[in-house]
Amino acid sequence: MTLKRMDNIGIVVESLDAAISFFAELGLELEGRTMVEGEWAGRVTGLGDQRVEIVMMRTPDGHSRLELSRFITPPVVADHRNAPVNALGYLRVMFAVDDIDDTLVRLRKHGAELVSSEVVEYQDASRLCYIRGPEGLLIGLAQDRG
Structure with a gap:
């Protein structure tokens, strides 16, 4: 069996509206917004009974998606937003512009x-930077020079 695709990257935020505004300005398109709740969802995440507001945004080419989540219950238990680039775990998303x-x-x-x-x-091939976006999220930007 081969991998079909990467479906999405998930980021937990405090303010969905601020995150939507930021990523829309970057060029992502709002695909949908919904509430996910109940015991079934907790079985997937291991969090038990949960209530999460979720927004799905997609890249203009339609191939990649960004899932933004705001946990109502259970409450957020950790904050990695200001971790440096060399911290363990998933820390950034890179976008080509x-x-x-x-x-x-x-x-x-x-x-x-x-x-x-x-x-x-x-090497005259690309221009790169990291920025801190809404709520300190680490975002990479890359521009091809070729």
């Missing part, structure tokens, strides 16, 4: 800040 400078201008209006003081050139 057409124009990294324009993207940064637009995302700064939503509170985005560069992690470093600059956008870095890699």
Whole structure:
């Protein structure tokens, strides 16, 4: 059996509206918003009875999705948002963009800040940076130079 696809990446946030606004500005499209709750959902996650508001956003090409979740119950138990890049676990999502400078201008209006003081050139092939987005989420941006 071979892998079919990666379905989505999940990020837990405090404010779905702020996260939706940020990722929409980046270029993702809102696919849907719903409440997931009950014992069946807790069997999947191992959290027992849970109530979670979920938003699904997709990339313009339709191939990738970002699931944003806001846990109502049970409450959030850990916060990894400000962990440095070399911390263990899943820490960032990388997006390919057409124009990294324009993207940064637009995302700064939503509170985005560069992690470093600059956008870095890699062997005349790409421009890269990490930013902190809403709630300190670590986001990577890459622009092909080819």
